[in-house]
Amino acid sequence: MSTWMPWKIAQKEMKVLRRKKSVISYIIALPLILSVLFSLVVQNDIVSSSGLSPDYQLGLDSLTYFFVVFAAILPASIAAYSIVGEKIEKSLEPLLSTPTTDGEILLGKSIAAFLPPMLAIWAGASIYMAATDYLTYGLLSHLYFPNLTSGVMLFLLAPLAGIFSVELAVIVSSRVSDVRGANQAGGLLFIPFMAVFLSAVEGTIPFDAETLLIFSGIVLVADVALFFVSTSTFRREEILTKWK
Amino acid sequence: MTEKEEEARLDMIETENLTRKFGDLTAVDNLTLRVDEGEVFGFLGPNGAGKTTTVRMLCCLISKTSGSARVGEFDVGKEEDALKIRRIVGFVPDNVGLYDSLTAYENLDYYGTLYRRTDSQRKESNEYFLKMLGLWEKRDTMAGTFSKGMKQKLAIARALVHDPEVIFMDEPTANLDPEASKGVREFILELKREKKTIFLNTHNLDEAERVCDRIGIMNTKLMAVGTPEELERSVRGRRTEIQLRQVTDAILDSLKKLKLRNLVREGNKLTVDVVNPEEENPDMVSAIVGAGGRVESVTVAGSTLEDAYLKLVRDAP
Numbered sequence: 001m002s003t004w005m006p007w008k009i010a011q012k013e014m015k016v017l018r019r020k021k022s023v024i025s026y027i028i029a030l031p032l033i034l035s036v037l038f039s040l041v042v043q044n045d046i047v048s049s050s051g052l053s054p055d056y057q058l059g060l061d062s063l064t065y066f067f068v069v070f071a072a073i074l075p076a077s078i079a080a081y082s083i084v085g086e087k088i089e090k091s092l093e094p095l096l097s098t099p100t101t102d103g104e105i106l107l108g109k110s111i112a113a114f115l116p117p118m119l120a121i122w123a124g125a126s127i128y129m130a131a132t133d134y135l136t137y138g139l140l141s142h143l144y145f146p147n148l149t150s151g152v153m154l155f156l157l158a159p160l161a162g163i164f165s166v167e168l169a170v171i172v173s174s175r176v177s178d179v180r181g182a183n184q185a186g187g188l189l190f191i192p193f194m195a196v197f198l199s200a201v202e203g204t205i206p207f208d209a210e211t212l213l214i215f216s217g218i219v220l221v222a223d224v225a226l227f228f229v230s231t232s233t234f235r236r237e238e239i240l241t242k243w244k
Numbered sequence: 245m246t247e248k249e250e251e252a253r254l255d256m257i258e259t260e261n262l263t264r265k266f267g268d269l270t271a272v273d274n275l276t277l278r279v280d281e282g283e284v285f286g287f288l289g290p291n292g293a294g295k296t297t298t299v300r301m302l303c304c305l306i307s308k309t310s311g312s313a314r315v316g317e318f319d320v321g322k323e324e325d326a327l328k329i330r331r332i333v334g335f336v337p338d339n340v341g342l343y344d345s346l347t348a349y350e351n352l353d354y355y356g357t358l359y360r361r362t363d364s365q366r367k368e369s370n371e372y373f374l375k376m377l378g379l380w381e382k383r384d385t386m387a388g389t390f391s392k393g394m395k396q397k398l399a400i401a402r403a404l405v406h407d408p409e410v411i412f413m414d415e416p417t418a419n420l421d422p423e424a425s426k427g428v429r430e431f432i433l434e435l436k437r438e439k440k441t442i443f444l445n446t447h448n449l450d451e452a453e454r455v456c457d458r459i460g461i462m463n464t465k466l467m468a469v470g471t472p473e474e475l476e477r478s479v480r481g482r483r484t485e486i487q488l489r490q491v492t493d494a495i496l497d498s499l500k501k502l503k504l505r506n507l508v509r510e511g512n513k514l515t516v517d518v519v520n521p522e523e524e525n526p527d528m529v530s531a532i533v534g535a536g537g538r539v540e541s542v543t544v545a546g547s548t549l550e551d552a553y554l555k556l557v558r559d560a561p
Contacts, residue, residue, distance in 0.1 A: 005358075008357050008358075009358075012343075012346075012354050012357075015350070016343060016346065019345045020345065089341060089342070089343065089344060090337070090339035090341040091341035091342065092341070093305070093335075093339070093341055094337055094341045094399070094402065094403070095341075095358070096305055097303050097305060097330060097337075098330060098358040098359060099327045099328075099330040099358070099359065099360070100358050101327070236304075236305050236306065237305075237306050240305055240306055241266065241306060
């Protein structure tokens, strides 16, 4: 596998994405809207004239965690769009007839599905964290962000969730023939991530870096398992003879 | 063609008992054929005859179940040869499969990249093909806005950006209006003049006859192969049409005694399959006149490719 070919494929995918205004605005707007919304929540519900609410740590970390949830949803939409879109345009067959390997195509599409939403999520999270630090610095006398928990969330769990999301979208894309169907199936991805969040809020599990590291390990194992399934799904023979 | 030229020609595509099964269904059954370098080979057959499956196997898109095949000097089915084969072939699928949200230029350029062409090679070939197709002025227009004919021509150009040795085309004029079909056919003829080897899947008999050097008729198995003229002659020979003033029972009884092949009456016209009209026609005319008939005209018609095709496909087991 050449190193530059997946990148060339990803560049073309991103060029197509840029021209789909609805898709690109969805990817960029959502994390940015979240960052503004969460900053307002911090200002109104966590910070008050008498100080910080007693469970402010859980509140701030919970809001950060929502960026992880979106990292599990957004890349799936792009990947589904990229693969199902090619099925609809019937452009997969000529693409597969070129001297590119299945791995190069899959990696190129995965990069294009993973990178833009992840960058948008990191940008959104950065805005949220900067706003939070601005609002809480006077009360805490130190910067709340960045911290270990948010680092694990944004630089370990979120990328792993994004990879999970892309791999699952590849598998789902082989079974559906329209983007909406793929998106609906991809939307279910938020369930395991929300389950962890709800367990933490209810106090069933602690919401700290250690727990998130364990959860990241579980997602990593799932990523490895799904890697084998998605690469065996995204094979020329499978695509041309078995995909719907 | 001189003997020297004949020797210089190589088999560009060769298959030997090539077979593909999908479960219990045999899509391609023991296909054995050869396509010469610089030849336009038409692959005729009804829907589901295995034409697309054959092309997909030869382009290393799907695997073969058994048999062997070679494209250029590379073996189909050998893992290490698959990429090499895809480098020397260009493929035009039955659906154009262009990127609607990329411009005509970007579509070609992307494929040039996938074929590992350098920047200057891509620039040169993109310009060459877009000008050749009359699309240069629309190079920055999204392919999605093109007419079907323009899209199809662009799809053919896309398959040529890397200067392939063999071009596989799967129904390139299907779903096109007559004018667009003509444009695509002229483009194929231009490629033929450039001595490109073309493997053309089609069920358009007229197109096959106009464009192809040789034709293979396929219906899961290869039923026949030859030049269009050879196929027309081999399958049904020729046909004599006799126009009479009036056909009577006595004339028909008299003709039946000659043990003719496929005697058909349409009003006052009789049609008979003949192998040697120079010998058989005088006997028929004598029999008619002897039975009191009056012959207005006798016409000898050759069988068409359509006759040959229908006969082979319908008679297939």
